[in-house]
Amino acid sequence: MDYGLYDILMLVGALGVFLYGMTVMSDALLLLAGDKLRKILASMTSNRVFGIFTGFLITSIIQSSSATTLMVVSFSNAGLLTLVESIGVIMGANIGTTVTAWIIAILGFKVSMSAIALPLVGLGFGLTFLKNKTYKNLGNFIVGFALLFIGLEFLKDTMPDINSNPELLSVLSKYTDLGYLSIFIFLCIGTILTVVVQSSSATMALTLIMTAQGWIPFHLAAAMVLGENIGTTITANLAAIIGNYKAKQTARAHLVFNSIGVIWMLLLFYPFLRFIDWLSVQIGSESPYMSAAAIPVAISLYHTTFNFANSFLLVWFVKPIAKLVEYLVPEVALKTYEIDQPKYLTPEVLKYPETAISALRNESIYLFENPIFEIIAHALSISRTDIMSDEKTKNIIMKSNIQFKADPGKLYLTKVKSIYGKIIEYGTKAQSELKLTQSQHQEISQLKIANRKMVEMIKLVEDLTKNINLYMVSDNTYIKDEYDRLRQKVVKVLRIIYRMRTEKNKEKYHDKLILLKQKAKQNKHLGSVKIDKLIRKDSITADMASSYFNDFDNVNDIVKNLIDVADLLFALRDPLFLNGK
Template sequence: MLEEGFKVFTKGPLQTILKKATNKLYKSITAGALVTAFIQSSSLVSVITISFISAGLISLAGGLGLIFGANIGTTATAWLVAGFGLKIKISVLAMPMLVFGVVFSFRKELTLKGIGNVLAGLGFFFLGIHYMKEGFDVFKDYIDLSQYAISGFLGVFVYTGLGIIITTVLQSSSATLALILTALSAGQIEYENALALAIGANVGTTITAVLGSLGSNSAGRRLALAHLIFNVSTGLATIILIYPLARLVNNIAELTDLAVDNYTIKLAIFHTIFNVLGVLLMLPFIKKLERFLMRFFNEKTEVLDVSQPKYLNKAVLKFPGSAITSLLLESKYLYKKSIFKIVAHALNIHISDIKSKEKLNSIINRSNEDFEIDIEGLYYSKVKTIYGEIIKYASLVQSELNLSPKQIEAVTEIKIANRKMVEIIKDARELNKNITVVLNTENIHLQNEYDAYRKKLTKVLRVIYLFRTDNGNNESKYALKLKELKAEAKANTRQSNKSIDRLIRKDLVSAEQASSLFNDYTNVNDMIKKLINVAELLYGKIDSILEENEGDKKNT
């Protein structure tokens, strides 16, 4: 309930913080620690991070920093339980929280619903600690679990393994820590074994990241493996140093006048020390870890055919920001790798020529080779499948996630852009048929008209290429040029082509050729408008994709 509450209540700021705080390692570690301490869930931070890294919103290094920070932040649970939950009668606080929490959680307003889930979650958390403490106190009158204590390194390994199992079952290291601390306060487990259980809880929490990465791409799986390596390495280092660290905790207790038998606070100190120590030990190796992960999950070994989703996976559907970004990236990939290439080759123009600075007249004059492109086949083999996947994901995003009006508009624009891409392919197919015919004709007048069409489209493709390589800067000269070309195409659609009229009057083309010229004249102008529209929709700034629901938005 805490996780669900915070997803609603702090979704926008939370995701924005995690995204923007990853440009520097120290920032991402700090953000991961503070956010985890605040929301009491390293699991939620892990899921968000995997989702964001799968969508390409954050780098692997930034994701590693967030995961490292989350491990430090999770120590807040130990301090909350040891320093507060076990010191006062928190069941008095639990009941009002539960009452108001349950009432609010049934409200339709997302903000109140979120507050209700947070209050109810805290109420159950406090009530759970109270009942666990009461239960262990009663339990010890009948069975003393401390008699199963195992000393030495054998006990360390056995209880570490037990901590891993418990956390794997509970899917929450926070819940395991609460259980350990209440059992420790009731004298049901020995302090030494409790330390080992805490180590096991830290290792066991990686199962959430591993499970969350199953539906992810290689980027998400890299992060999950990094989480596993980090926690296992930290656990092994702590096991080796457990007795020196225990003595360090005792020294800190003496310096702070802490009671010798205040084992719950000591455990909280130990838990904090070994998590901070783990981060300090891993920092020098972070670059090597990053390189290893990049080699281990090498994208070249994966299917990267444009017909297969590159950015769309289950992990990105967790949050609106990552889902919309993935849809946008997948659409850009389709536009760049498939649509752009199909249109260029339909004109018998090489992509390298479009990207070059060579004059367009020169390119058109020497590009007389028939590329023999099968546009129909390319559509069915390269485009149709991924187009269907994009539309399916867009529909899932709109139906399963609570989107703000701007986010709904962004998804709609992405769907429109993809529909226009399919229309462009169909237009290119018709144009290519006539371009191919003209290559074999001796009518120089007809060739000149089609060369003019090819030049217009090649010019548009070049400006679009420059626009998208300029990061879709809406204020750039390329953006302004695209607007001019689009306005020109709109005007041409409404006007007759004087050049074709002249050819007809002078009987320089046949009636059939004139019909094709007029049809393709309209076709070319439509293609220009659609190509520019798609470029503007995909590469123009889609603002506020991370902006979440307004507080007064109804839950639908």
């Protein structure tokens, strides 16, 4: 066989040009349309058909199922997509990746692109010198597109010709006539090739060239395509290794979905190929069993039909697949630390604006619902369970005569400081390093404001705690009653915010918070009038009055901050909230 080391290096180089062209083209398309595509993906609903369409659309546009699945894994990791939604998008991505095969089969085999490939490189390269980013990305796309077909042309030229190398045919014949064992062997070859080159499109191109050169017959090329469907899932599974359990579930769902498709296809392998043979003739092509030149189109048809059929069949079983994946990759409980650490902020979330914002929002909500809620409730010597109950706030205050001995300063250091610091750090990095729209930039700024207000509240309750512990058990019923009213005011706000977060009629509770904020502004003088009367009657001492005046202002500020934080975190941006300082 006259095929030496130089020829092998030429083949590897041709594959490298093809892969580089594919990468440049895909990256440029992501920059051209990535923002809009990610917004579509981030606004996903549980509608399965829409999920499949979204996956198909994104993969068809960016010409990379790996890029789509990596995006899905990242979004799942950040909590933007549920497992069920992710499976739908992956189904669509599998269909979308078949577009690449058609482009290669038609433009690479039916049309000669070599004549215009170099002029396209010249045109694209010229566009990259322009200042406009859109034209730069368009130029890179054109260069990548041209390089892809230059690489494909090199692959066809450097692939050993079976007619000139009859020894190759005798070697291959040992493995092509073993029935289902041959199918399994070439399925494994397709899987391994895809894992090695990390691109099912590149493996598809190699498969199409091998069929056109007469290396392998139609049915073994189809087996390689099945292997490529399994191999392409490895990219997402590798990326998910450093992700959380949600990312691992999504990547595993991709593997499970594609593996189920391969299993049922193997059971119907030969009847399905006969159907593709008939379909090829019906659309005006030759039979792939009769002509090697007809195999590239038949393989593209097989690839598309199989992925359509697999998605249509399994779309009805998305929830059982999700349950299987949840069983294979169970939910992992969050680790507990002596000093609380961020739960959602990881370096991976800074890859996309959408994942960064989602992680920042989830972390901020976690901080508000857990440490902040706990610190404020315990500073008031109130149980969080009582606040979340349906018991009247007046009764809760009357029965809560046990001092919690909460230390807001210590709780801040152990439960808040580390998380707060990371939220500010990640928010600042996202604003400086990511390409954000104005609304995304503003959203991160609002989250940072919400966190600053939470920290302010800790300082306010720290000043409040000492006097609450003193006067809630005081023998002076007048000052005790006044402090009970202050506690009741904060409890009422916390309860309404809890209801707004957990119940359907959010607007109802939103309106209540607006009224409470307005009252907090208007009623500042009422407390001083009442205390003045108590002083004149010698019902309370001057020290009691002085403490109460400070604490009354602190409580009003806590109430306003609580309402602002609730609005900023739960996206009910009423102008009355934001402007009503």
